[in-house]
Amino acid sequence: MSSAFVxxxxxxxxxxxxxxxxxxxxxxxxxxxxxxxxxxYRAIPVxxxxxxxxxxxxxxxxxxxxxxxxxxxxxxxAGLPCxxxxxxxxxxxxxxEDPALERPxxxxxxxxxxxxxxxxxxAMSTACTSGLSALHAALDMVREGSFSDVLVLGVEFSxxxxxxxxxxxxxxxxxCARPCDRERDGMVLGEALGAVLVSSAPAEWRVSALAAxxxxxxVTGPAPGGEAMAATMxxxxxxxxxxxxxxxxxxxxxxxxxxxxxxxxxxxxxxFKPAPRLVSLKGAIGHTLGxxxxxxxxxxxxxLARGRVPPTWGYEVHDEEIGLAPSGGAAGELRRVxxxxxxxxxxxxxxxxxxxx
Amino acid sequence: MLLLAPTLVSLTRAELADAVRARFGSExxxxxVFTQLAQVGAQACLEACATGGRLGVLLAxxxxxxxxxxxxxxxxxxxxxxxxxxxxxxxQTSLAxxxxxxxxxxxxxxxxxxxxxxDWPWLLRIARSWLAxxxxxxxxxxxxxxxxxxxxxxxxxxxxxxAAPAIHCEPAGxxxxxxxxxxxxxxxxWRDAPDGPLELRGNQQAWRFTSxxxxx
Numbered sequence: 326m327s328s329a330f331v332x333x334x335x336x337x338x339x340x341x342x343x344x345x346x347x348x349x350x351x352x353x354x355x356x357x358x359x360x361x362x363x364x365x366y367r368a369i370p371v372x373x374x375x376x377x378x379x380x381x382x383x384x385x386x387x388x389x390x391x392x393x394x395x396x397x398x399x400x401x402x403a404g405l406p407c408x409x410x411x412x413x414x415x416x417x418x419x420x421x422e423d424p425a426l427e428r429p430x431x432x433x434x435x436x437x438x439x440x441x442x443x444x445x446x447x448a449m450s451t452a453c454t455s456g457l458s459a460l461h462a463a464l465d466m467v468r469e470g471s472f473s474d475v476l477v478l479g480v481e482f483s484x485x486x487x488x489x490x491x492x493x494x495x496x497x498x499x500x501c502a503r504p505c506d507r508e509r510d511g512m513v514l515g516e517a518l519g520a521v522l523v524s525s526a527p528a529e530w531r532v533s534a535l536a537a538x539x540x541x542x543x544v545t546g547p548a549p550g551g552e553a554m555a556a557t558m559x560x561x562x563x564x565x566x567x568x569x570x571x572x573x574x575x576x577x578x579x580x581x582x583x584x585x586x587x588x589x590x591x592x593x594x595x596x597f598k599p600a601p602r603l604v605s606l607k608g609a610i611g612h613t614l615g616x617x618x619x620x621x622x623x624x625x626x627x628x629l630a631r632g633r634v635p636p637t638w639g640y641e642v643h644d645e646e647i648g649l650a651p652s653g654g655a656a657g658e659l660r661r662v663x664x665x666x667x668x669x670x671x672x673x674x675x676x677x678x679x680x681x682x
Numbered sequence: 683m684l685l686l687a688p689t690l691v692s693l694t695r696a697e698l699a700d701a702v703r704a705r706f707g708s709e710x711x712x713x714x715v716f717t718q719l720a721q722v723g724a725q726a727c728l729e730a731c732a733t734g735g736r737l738g739v740l741l742a743x744x745x746x747x748x749x750x751x752x753x754x755x756x757x758x759x760x761x762x763x764x765x766x767x768x769x770x771x772x773x774q775t776s777l778a779x780x781x782x783x784x785x786x787x788x789x790x791x792x793x794x795x796x797x798x799x800x801d802w803p804w805l806l807r808i809a810r811s812w813l814a815x816x817x818x819x820x821x822x823x824x825x826x827x828x829x830x831x832x833x834x835x836x837x838x839x840x841x842x843x844x845a846a847p848a849i850h851c852e853p854a855g856x857x858x859x860x861x862x863x864x865x866x867x868x869x870x871x872w873r874d875a876p877d878g879p880l881e882l883r884g885n886q887q888a889w890r891f892t893s894x895x896x897x898x
Contacts, residue, residue, distance in 0.1 A: 490770030541783030
């Protein structure tokens, strides 16, 4: 089995349609979210009243950024497979003038074409872990030697159905997301298109493991003790042959939810004594659901490329019950990162990333 | 890789509720048509073969949960109201794994894959990868039909080894054209009267199916 590396990433998020600018803004002063149907929402700052045209504009911007960073010759893109994760696909287009429900595979093929990826297209949905599920399948393809490069997209574009659904479940904050904070009162949703080019060619970050698990406690939330998340982190470290004491940073799932943040904190505290440095990115770009894996991976690696761990927007007041304190600042000799994502349907995933060389 | 228990469930809209009650002893409350179809088919398949161990659940569909999604779009959303929790949950196609886990299955991985009709061979490739972590992978192709047509929930199980008679699967160079809708049905029909290997293709991939005895 070959190793797999992150060859290039790109991102459109509430921090902007480009990764470099977004990484910079992440270190700046937090800004409040916009709103969608009356709820706080982290929208990509691209204006267009036509849903499909706006989606294409965003996709083409991310594609241009990714292709510029990847350095692949044009002929390699022509046969490149594209694995795509989303929970809502193009449902936003069906809320307006175009009420027909489009096949998700058609939407995904159109997105892949924006990137010039002419190989097979596979769309996966595992709710909030959809993007990492797509990455998981891409890693399998690269490690088996089927393909040397695979494009992974995580996409979640603005739609009222998802916001209304989460509002109905009483999972949203009325103000902003405060991951791990004592005053946290729910999540804020967001939109993003995250792109990750996975490759067998050595690059700065190697994917040492990606572990998946399933928490059957409830279809909408984790077991209170965070046992599935702990098991998945333990599995990722075991696959990567890491000891807990060698992990430098954990990118938390934490979205500002009272119970889910606590369950993840219990999982971290059960495995790590003391906990390594921690960061959550959902205060800055919102919970981007199926896009969150590739989107947060792109944002985190973009921030670390600046030599710093980003701050956790919304975290201000320590919570004794959580017992964890996310902290930004100089990255120093940071080499090993665990990256947690979990979601509806009990899906839990942990990615283990190691700086190579 | 071995294939077990190709299971074909086909139900009209009126038959689904009875099938759910017959299989599970009660209604599956809060779940949409798509998820109920997936549960009925998966459970029938799992009961048809005595396998155990960590389970992967790979669910393929072309359109997903049509009824629930249309209901959510046509409901209070137009008036800017919250969508009822059960309505929203019913739109989620990726619940099959969690629901099977709640029925005492040891589910390790689960995903819903949206595939075009010719792309079914990817299911076998993904299942083969998952067998590195799972002892068995249940693969289902679920189609929630429009009014007047029959719903379809076709399932099979892939394992690395099996004590019972099984169907051996391996990549092939060519085969007859098959689709996501019919490949499990064609394997099931061939299993009942095998006449040499069955070779099926979709897009640019083909798979050969042989009875385990003939491939030994």
